[in-house]
Amino acid sequence: MQENRNLPNDAKTDTFFGSRINRASVLRISRRLTVSVGNLFFKNPILVGGIILSPVISAVTTFRSGVAISIAVIIICIPSIIISELSSKYAPFWVSAIIGALVSALMSVPAYKMISPLSPDIFDNIGIYFPIIMLSSFSSAFTHNRKRRIFIWSVTDVVCAVCGFAFFAILIGSIREILAYGTFNGKLLGIEFKMSGVAMPFFGFILVGFILAIVQKIKNSTVFFKNLIKRRKEVQ
């Protein structure tokens, strides 16, 4: 209803191309979808609030580890965040956190099965940061907007945010692999100049800081993103 308020009057009454679907609802859905897709960057768990940061800083040092962490986050976090958010409507906050923890623990089994074919030494590379994702998802859930929302949009937001995480994790992994080892996805690129320190966590902090600054610069300067922010504010 709140979203309808910001729409022009004609949009509330007209039908969409003569069909039974109301034009207002089509506009509302398209606006809301734009907001959700915008969340890929603006509500990205890494880039807003530093959520799920530790695996990215310490474990994502290659393209493959970036892919592995992304798969783990997608499989573990999406169900646990959605279920803990659903349960928070009917149970106290601490109970929903426990439910989310148990769902995460359960989902770590299929995540392990999905990641292990990537590389034989993938778990040696990511180490303790794979199980840590089980609890990192709660950080995302806590910072998630806990206002009463339509379930489908809640799911869309979570999926978009996690996909945004995957995009940046793979980007960071690729940059670090090229700079630290002179390879990409394990293949030599013929680069002689290598900086082994790039694989250390301190460079992870610095690199994420710079990427975040670039995203903020784009967000502040581009007209498209300005309009997107305006639409997001309208919907919220």
Place this chain on the structure above:
Amino acid sequence: MKEFLIALLSAVTLQNILFTRGLGANPIFSISRRSYKTSALFCGFMAYFMLSLTALSFWVSPLLENLHTAFSSYVLRPIVYLLILTIIFAVTCFVLSKLFSDFFSENEKTITSACFNCAVFGTVLLTLSKPYSFMQSLGYASGACIGFILALIIVSEGQRRIELSPVPKSFKGLPVSLIYIGLISLAVYGLVGHQLPA
């Protein structure tokens, strides 16, 4: 006692969970801007969960020693530790909600985030992956807590000073804080000692 102190000092400085492993980055950012009371409460509960989980998991981990597969070390063991953490958390919340209901309702979110964060779980996983004795494990966990508090003080003071400085608009907020932590982390790595290739 000597073992306890060595493990503690090592965890505070050379193996600081935030600066050397990036663990606890999310809670640091979420509580560094809050009041001293909330920060102290968060750190107190985090220490309680971390120490009790380390102690209980130390006694449970020998039961899982026969399972030497990658699945057991990366999935099964963490799930068991997570279940133990969940039980400790549930008992704590139940007792607090019954005995100190006002206090609990005020601080429910702080207590929950003090329990379910990567610093607590990561410390326990690191401690139990090393061939430590019981006292060493407790020393390492205590050191991790002290190291986290030290990191929190450094980061919140740094953020306060950065806010007063002329930082470019794009770097304001999280980016400059991350770069600041990265530079301190670099200094900590310098303490550990790295040699340049000849």
